[in-house]
Amino acid sequence: MANNTAQLQEKPHPMEDILRMDRMPHIWCSGCGLGSAVTAFVEGLKKAGVSYDKTAIVSGIGCTGRVAGYLRLDSYHTTHGRAIPFATGMKLANRDLTVFVFSGDGDLFAIGGNHLIHAARRNVDINVICVNNFIYGMTGGQNAPTTPLGAYSSTAPFGNYEMPFNLVGLAAASGASYVARWTTMHARRLTDSIATAANKKGFCFIEIISPCATVFARKNRGGTGLDLLKDFQARAVIDHDADPTKIPLDMDNEIVCGEFVNEDRPTFWENVQTGIKSRLEKFVNWEEMQSNSRKIFHKKDRKYTSSRDFNLSGAIHE
């Protein structure tokens, strides 16, 4: 055993090229599922074949909001609940980017609920990954809009009386192009799902159910993170044809997982293009205007070079 331990220190972890190793070890508790979600995300990006230079990740506030800080991508840590407006602006300004929003249920559905449903309604071409741990973890276990009926929390000592949100149902009803739900235990299926979302046009929403050992399990006598994971394994059912609006989450019944919606709808940018084209076609040459608009490059004077310059070199130096 001693030899094994000595030998392993020489080889680096395969994810060290994409993690910010100066920030490791991360602050997430023992038994938290967020690290598994990050691994699945990175593996999904590798599987999708997306260039790291053209991938941006946006996070809000919370335990999950720290994901952006730990990844060596173009990462942005935004104000509370405003990750999706930021990502929308970034995607519309630079359409070559693959934009991911990686945030928690409190950030995306409590304070940022409106932004999510409107981004889904417009079908902006961003991918939203929501890690759902049923509670506000970082602030000390207050009642969240996803806390199941009857569950205990810091602000609900006699049990929660409010009906929770059904996240996949909300996203599907708002018009998302791709809706999936997995737990952190379904590591490989989650990886495939993220790879699908990275290459898909339109608003993609993936809900990841994650154990919160420190707060949610302590309040509800759920045991350790491993016990919660075993509970997910016992309750999880995979049904791709289920109606996402009819599968709410609660404390006892089964967790229906799967890819519920996978369809192609015109994205926001395509609709903008169609609308402008129909108005302006009488007055200007549309193709010429398109080619001119791609030549506008306001970073001409910058001193550094990025790997992206080689692809667009023709456009820059004209």
Place this chain on the structure above:
Amino acid sequence: MRFWEKPFGKEKPKTICGEIHIINDRCKGCSFCIEYCPRDVLELSKDFNKKGYHPPVIAKPDLCTFCGLCEMICPDFAIFVTEKEEE
């Protein structure tokens, strides 16, 4: 009779073996890898690491089939598997 040139059992079928690497001081002792290893290669160590957790230890190194599930499920990026080279 080409079939009988190489009788069964003469050449050992090639099996994929994995080599597990554990970064002890990064582990937080959640024991996800121990529970979800399909062949029960790992078990909980009796020693403590720098943080005071019990990291996993490789109990049956020959059984590992390089499935990589421990690497996928580890929340602390503390375990990874490489394919063992043939001698």
